[in-house]
Amino acid sequence: MGSRTRTGLQFDLDGTTLRALGRYGPILGLVGLYVLFASMTDRFLSYRNQLNILRQVSIIGILAIASTFPILCAEIDLSIAQMMEFTGLLIAALATGSLVGGEMPVVVAVIAGFGAALTLGGVSGYITSRFEAPSFMTTLAMLFLADGLGLIVSENRPIIGLPESLMWLGSGSTFGFPNIALTFLVLLVVSQLILSRTRLGLYIYAVGGDREAAERMGVNVRLIRMGVLVISAGLTVIAGIVMLGRIGSAIPTMGNNLLLPPIAAVILGGANLFGGSGNMIGTLVGVLILGVLSNGLNLLGVDPAGQLVAQGIVLMIAVLANVIGRK
Numbered sequence: 001m002g003s004r005t006r007t008g009l010q011f012d013l014d015g016t017t018l019r020a021l022g023r024y025g026p027i028l029g030l031v032g033l034y035v036l037f038a039s040m041t042d043r044f045l046s047y048r049n050q051l052n053i054l055r056q057v058s059i060i061g062i063l064a065i066a067s068t069f070p071i072l073c074a075e076i077d078l079s080i081a082q083m084m085e086f087t088g089l090l091i092a093a094l095a096t097g098s099l100v101g102g103e104m105p106v107v108v109a110v111i112a113g114f115g116a117a118l119t120l121g122g123v124s125g126y127i128t129s130r131f132e133a134p135s136f137m138t139t140l141a142m143l144f145l146a147d148g149l150g151l152i153v154s155e156n157r158p159i160i161g162l163p164e165s166l167m168w169l170g171s172g173s174t175f176g177f178p179n180i181a182l183t184f185l186v187l188l189v190v191s192q193l194i195l196s197r198t199r200l201g202l203y204i205y206a207v208g209g210d211r212e213a214a215e216r217m218g219v220n221v222r223l224i225r226m227g228v229l230v231i232s233a234g235l236t237v238i239a240g241i242v243m244l245g246r247i248g249s250a251i252p253t254m255g256n257n258l259l260l261p262p263i264a265a266v267i268l269g270g271a272n273l274f275g276g277s278g279n280m281i282g283t284l285v286g287v288l289i290l291g292v293l294s295n296g297l298n299l300l301g302v303d304p305a306g307q308l309v310a311q312g313i314v315l316m317i318a319v320l321a322n323v324i325g326r327k
Contacts, residue, residue, distance in 0.1 A: 025321045026270045026285045029314070033289065037296035044299055054181035057291035059239055059246065061184040061284070063262035065191050066235035068283045069228040071266050072195070074208040074275025075128065075135040077232045079142040080239075080262060083120065085255030086150035087113040088240030092159040092250035095166055099153055106165050113237045120146060121233025125226030135229065143259075151252055159250040170245020180242050187238065192280035204228060208275025264311075265290055268318045289314065 037044040063080045070077045093099035094109035104112075124138040172179045195201035206214040207224045215221050243254055269286030271278025293314060297307045 023270065026268060026282060026289065026318070029268075029318070030285050030289050030292065033292045033296065037292065037299070041296070041299045044296055049295065049299075051178060051181070053288070053291045053295050054184070055178050056295065057287045058178075058180045058184040059243055060258065060261045060265060060290065061287040062187055062235060062239040062242065063258060064265040064283050064287050065184075065187055065280060066232040066239070067262045067266050068191070068271065068278065068280060069204065069231045070135065071263075071271050071273070072208045072275055072278050073204050073225060073228045074211070075225060075228060076139065076263070077124075077229055078136065078139040078259065079120075079124065079146055080232060080236050081255035081258040082143045082146040082150065083117055083233055083236040084240040084243065084258065085252070086146040086153070086240075087117050087237045088243050088254065089150045089154045089159065089250045089252065090116055091166070091237075091241065092162055092244055093153045095163055096159055096161055098155075098159055106163055109166075110237075110241065113240065114234060117233040117237045118230055121230040122226065124233075125229035128229065129222040129225040135225075139229070147255075150255075154250065154252050156252055158252070162244055162249060166241070167245035167248060170242040171248070172245070180246060183238065183242055187235070188280050188284055195279060200224075200227070205276060208272075209277070261290060262287075264315050267322065268315065270318075270322060273322070286318075 034045075043049055063084065066080050067077060090099075091109045091113040094104045094112055095106050097103035120142055124135070124142045127133050128135045128138045168179065169183055170180050174182060195204065203214065203219050203224050206217065206219055207221050211221055214224075244250055247254065265286035266278070266283050267273065267286065268289050269278065269282030269284070271282055290311065293310060294307055297310060302310070
């Protein structure tokens, strides 16, 4: 009897420990990376290098914020990178006059970009929620559609000569702090407030946690499922504008290799892959883990192949901790 009691107590303790690791593991991992790289190179903790990390992760960070909304709702958006690419190309083409034969005001071009993104996001969201189609498939289809539309509006050529006002968000600075990083952090704070302080945020968690229970509570599940994909699409426009300033032009391939890192960052931050739990603070931690890991390995002279191996190992550990912590 006593033995069984001790075994039961031990099991409870282990379960609590595993849940704690699943919850605080990302933060501990980030702190561990900072300690590791700070002990191996003096340049890592410099103010200049920390700003460089923020610049490097900001675009992935904005796309990670976009990915977080669907993931919390037990959906996924695979079109974020190509949506960013298409809307960036569309805005650049309209602002430079390469699409319609005359330059449009930057404000009009940006509004057109948002209109296109929200329309495409609404289409994939409507099909997902109305016909119970997996968001994996609808957004995969949107990935190809947005990629093709980007090639059409750009005629598969780089668009140069962008207006300065269009590049300010991605290349300028405010009081010595990069605008690209400010944009990311402001979006992060606003998104966290939406999730934690609004009814929309409550409904997103409810639908992601238990769709049937949310429906019994009176939540419009279809609208919420559609809404998170529309929000995701809208955020990709901001990422596209920031990207234009970051690289100084619009390139038909600027979305390449930007699909998986944002989703990986959300997972690294501890969000549940099956919805219902996670937050933007965790997404920030996940983004920083990717950025710090890449930056630190660069400073140590590790080649790109070694960096990919390290990122794969870290992500595998994060997935394992996520699953074990949930169980």
